[in-house]
Amino acid sequence: MWAPEAELKNLMLAGLDGDAAAHRSLLTSLSNYLRAYYRRQLGRIGRSATDAEDLVQEALLAIHTRRYTYDPVEPLTPWVHAIARYKLIDHLRRTRTSLRDVPIDEAPDLIAEGDHDDTESTHDLGKLLGQLPEKTRRVIEYVKLEGLSVAETASRCGLSESNVKVSVHRGLRALAAAIARERQQ
């Protein structure tokens, strides 16, 4: 019945060990489930697909930047579902929507269906990056957008490799925080 669980968990475990292809394919699968989930949940209270896409991206960022909170002895779906639901409720709170209409849902609801119809979110990556400190922004651009290796980025920016890794991690979390701030306004 929970067919995707085993497959998703394998991708997650490989991603935790640094397998980029597995990680990408995990995020792609999850984004489809998340999209269907948020459209269903927001549809019930008359919200748009753009709102849903915003939430998909916030949830993906949270999943990525906090993936060390996943305990490998546990199934993956409840972990993802807990993040998805937390971000949903947080979003509704920020936009001052009544939480009374949010139905209780369980982990299997998250992977009940997928939705590939990727629309644009309102988040503007360029603008969000512009809010980061100069050093962090450059490191993110080199490592995460241009795909330069950590070693190369380190020598270009005159930083140590561990410094680059920390900056990437901080930068992504700062991006997630910038998105959350944007929403509050």
Added chain:
Amino acid sequence: MKTDDLIAMLGTNVEPVDRKYVLRVVGAAVAVGTLVAATAILLAFGFRADLTTTRAFIFLFSKLAFTIVTVVLTAIMLTKLARPGGERRISIVWVASPFAAILLLAAVNLAFAPSAHWERMIVGDQWLECLLSIPIIAIAPFALITWAVRRMAPTDLRRTGALVGLAAGSISAAAYALHCVDDSLPFVALWYGGTIVLCTLAGVVLGPRLLRW
């Protein structure tokens, strides 16, 4: 921004993850918090002066047992609660058990004592010092553990906040026990237990604000 672009970005140069990160960071915060609290108590009040007698040693040991067992159980619960969906995997019964035990022992102790001694056993000498010191000293471990849990992803912020407060309160009570010479069980149950509960309630109130992510 297209979601595919975000995925491409997140999926570029993926670093391996430390799978023990939660245990390490929460554990370190609890350990450092304990050290800071103990140092603060010893600098402010000093170690209890009468430790030459076996009696004092036994009482110190039992107070430390009560508080440290609470710290350890709470820390274990926190490593679960700090993860998304962790609230489904814990049971409050565990952290409540040391309190149930000390209340039971205190009640038995009172039952066997003449009622003329009750006031002295409950109020002790230094109840005010205890009532003030434990919550004040708890601020340091509270801040440290909050810092650690903020790096994680708790999804039940009230309950997580409660456990952060409980951990900080019992760490502080353990540190205070190094100094305190009020040894009756009813005293410990009321003033240690009560101040720890106070710290827990502070955590319930502060959790949703401090632990959001």
